[in-house]
Amino acid sequence: MATTKTTINLTNPTARGKLIARREPYWTKIQAGLYLGFRRSVDKGGYWIGRRAGEGETRYEYLNIGSDQDSAEAAGIEHTSALAKVNEWNTERLRGISDGSETVSDICRVYVEWLRISEKRGPKSAYDAEKRFERLVYNAPIGKTRFKDLKEIQVLKWRAALVEDDYEDDEEKARKQDSANRNFKSFRAALNYGVKKKYRSDADAWKSIELIPDVGASREDFLGAAQRKAFIGAMPEDLQKLATALLMTGARPGEMAKAQIAHFDKDAGILKLKGKTKKWRDVYLSDTARAFIAENAKGKIGRAFIFTRADGEQWQAHMWCSIIRQKFRPASEENKKGEGLAAKLGLPLNIVMYHLRHAYISESLAQGIDVFTVARLCGTSVEMIQKHYHKFIPSNIQERLSKVAII
Known part of the structure; x- marks a missing residue:
């Protein structure tokens, strides 16, 4: 849960430099329901964040302002500029508008901040989303795109880059496609949050893009002897x-x-x-x-x-x-x-x-070799075998038990 620090001095760079690096920002109150926050980085400097009371079920809304350190892309943001941006943001939000300058990365960061203090999601969900965005969004071309200008073709290209055309085997393909689906769902949630908070008026750029189908489904293509x-x-x-x-x-x-x-x-x-x-x-x-x-x-x-x-x-x-x-x-x-x-x-x-490996596993199970042995011989897990090849596992357990002479 967010905490408000009213005695922290954020106006002076030297004072900010003495703050202890932590995930929760240091907050200073501007007015009722409006705060300027500073998250101290581990190495040097930190990032400015705005926070205001939300509407409806949303407890807080956040504004990613930027770093107080100079970079190749931009000069560092001083306290007075950060304070002005929060006040301007609050005024615009009260009127229900956005200036449209927010990038996709900005939206993702604001979404992460919302997750962090959400009673339903919390810090763990925020950490997971933040790491995904750090790997796949913040330094990617799509992250630098203005959110209101985002097009479907950009989202499609970004999603396509998460998966590959060729895989050494089906297990690798299933893992990567499953990972791509999880990454896209997290990204899509951030974009939808941006629409909800009126950073743009529609979700046309991504609403029709579906998840990769049949990921994690059992193997269906079985090669018979003649096909092999x-x-x-x-x-x-x-x-x-x-x-x-x-x-x-x-x-x-x-x-x-x-x-x-x-x-x-x-x-x-x-x-x-x-x-x-x-x-x-x-x-x-x-x-x-x-x-x-x-x-x-x-x-x-x-x-x-x-x-x-x-x-x-x-x-x-x-x-x-x-x-x-x-x-x-x-x-x-x-x-x-x-x-x-x-x-x-x-x-x-x-x-x-890989269909040939599939044929070996399927035939072995169908002819009575136990799941544990097949998994060990093929270098995979029992769970993977049961998940993808369950229909080939003999189900005549009662018949086999009847042949066991116990008494």
Whole structure:
């Protein structure tokens, strides 16, 4: 909850410099319901903030004024100027207008201040939003745009920059898209707050922009045996080998591309892989997988990669992504019309190498391998398996329990 400090001297730079850095501003009362605040920075100087009594359910309204320190962009704001801005802001707000000079960053900062003292949200929500805006808004072109001039194309470009076109696997894609949705929701809330407080009259620039759909949904594209054979068979020979290894082990493409001869124990039938956690795990191989990897390991020693391109170079994510994109889905419109290779082979139009890992996990679960073992072999969590592959987990628990002889 905000506290009012009436004995703090904010007029003198030396006095402000002696204040202890903290998140809650030091407030001085101008008149009933109107305050000038100063938030002391950890390094040097600080920032001026205006506060006034809100209307309706809003307890306070805030004005981001700026720093008292000189910068490359602007001179520092002295106490008299900050005080004048608060009084001017209060007069304009009483008349229900804004001068339109506020930037998107200004709106986000005012929104953060509201969150900080909100009884429903509080400091934790304010901290989360503030960190997102520091990373994605304050130093970005959109942050310097005047709020009243913000256009939909600017918001779309900003949102597009939060996500990527190519991902090494579906788990990475799901995480980044989920993160993009959370970032956009926080940003959108700040923009809506700006409209509510009459910094602009409409939300046309962002109201029609939807969240990325189906993030966190269970896996729906399952490749049957015939589809898996067609997918791998249409690849170049060197990529076929890497793809087959993925199908036999459930490894991520990047993990298998980094697998070296030293990581393969033929006698034990174990391949050591390092995943996203940077920790090694033992992948136990079927007899077929062991024989296949052993065949591709012939003539290689030590730190040589088991699977390489035809020219001997190590596989990189952009290489197989480019091949799959160009060969199976060269043009989205073409695929939508059923004319692309993916459509002709009866494959998902969004086909990627990760579908082979998906097939391994799905088949393993469907054939009775327990969730814990599948998660350990594939370097993921039990929660991830249950969330995305639950429909492949056998549900005949009563039948299996009946076969357990306890008495």
